[in-house]
Amino acid sequence: MEIQIADSILIQDYINGDERALETLINRHNQRLSSFIYSKVSDREITEDIFQDTFIKVIRTLKRGRYNEEGKFLPWVMRIAHNLIIDHFRKSSRMPMFEGSSSFNIFSVISDEKLNIEKQLIKTQIDEELILLIDELPVDQKDVLVMRIYKDMSFKEISENTGVSINTALGRMRYALINLRKIIEENNIVLTN
Amino acid sequence: MEKIYDKNQTKCKIVKAKPETIQFLLNYSKSLKITEASGIKFESNMN
Numbered sequence A: 001m002e003i004q005i006a007d008s009i010l011i012q013d014y015i016n017g018d019e020r021a022l023e024t025l026i027n028r029h030n031q032r033l034s035s036f037i038y039s040k041v042s043d044r045e046i047t048e049d050i051f052q053d054t055f056i057k058v059i060r061t062l063k064r065g066r067y068n069e070e071g072k073f074l075p076w077v078m079r080i081a082h083n084l085i086i087d088h089f090r091k092s093s094r095m096p097m098f099e100g101s102s103s104f105n106i107f108s109v110i111s112d113e114k115l116n117i118e119k120q121l122i123k124t125q126i127d128e129e130l131i132l133l134i135d136e137l138p139v140d141q142k143d144v145l146v147m148r149i150y151k152d153m154s155f156k157e158i159s160e161n162t163g164v165s166i167n168t169a170l171g172r173m174r175y176a177l178i179n180l181r182k183i184i185e186e187n188n189i190v191l192t193n
Numbered sequence B: 001m002e003k004i005y006d007k008n009q010t011k012c013k014i015v016k017a018k019p020e021t022i023q024f025l026l027n028y029s030k031s032l033k034i035t036e037a038s039g040i041k042f043e044s045n046m047n
Helices: A007-015 A019-041 A044-063 A073-092 A117-135 A139-150 A155-162 A166-186 B002-011 B019-031
Strands: B032-037 B040-045
Touching (some): A007 A019, A019 A044, A044 A073, A044 B019, A139 A166, B019 B032
Antiparallel strands (some): B032 B040
């Protein structure tokens, strides 16, 4: 009968420099962790990616000596995977990447085939009005809003493109939205569908 | 009957990370070095 070494001993061995201990730990929990991730994401490739990212975090934490032995190893690893799964769903719910021209509007990408003629007319009108409203914004705020919403750029990319800090870009986005609401309220504009 | 069993078996695949992924993680672990200087820990990858 094969004697199984406890996870805590393997972790200690790994921290002390025994790389084979990590191999044992990964192989021991491979199936449970992969099944857990797959049950949430239902995609083999994504499962593989999240599994890899989870263990990268595990390795970094263990090597940095930040692992807390109070908890059990597997629940801790599962928690890391769970957080990464949440991150994955957050990222994938963002708008699709689109490199559009200045005349591009987001509604053409997410248009609904089922809309009837009346709703289509209303929607087109709202799109046009929204573009006009965005045009009213100060140039720096308008640039950030267009890059973020229409081009799906991250704030890091926006800051690199505009030469301002991420905080400034975030601030400009915030003010762009506040100002848009202000323009809408002041002019009694109703944007509904 | 044999065909029916075959059909069911393909639906029950065990999900496991590929050996390449595990190898990557092991190599990553071997190449990762943590150095401490003035209480700050630095990561370096010796690839």
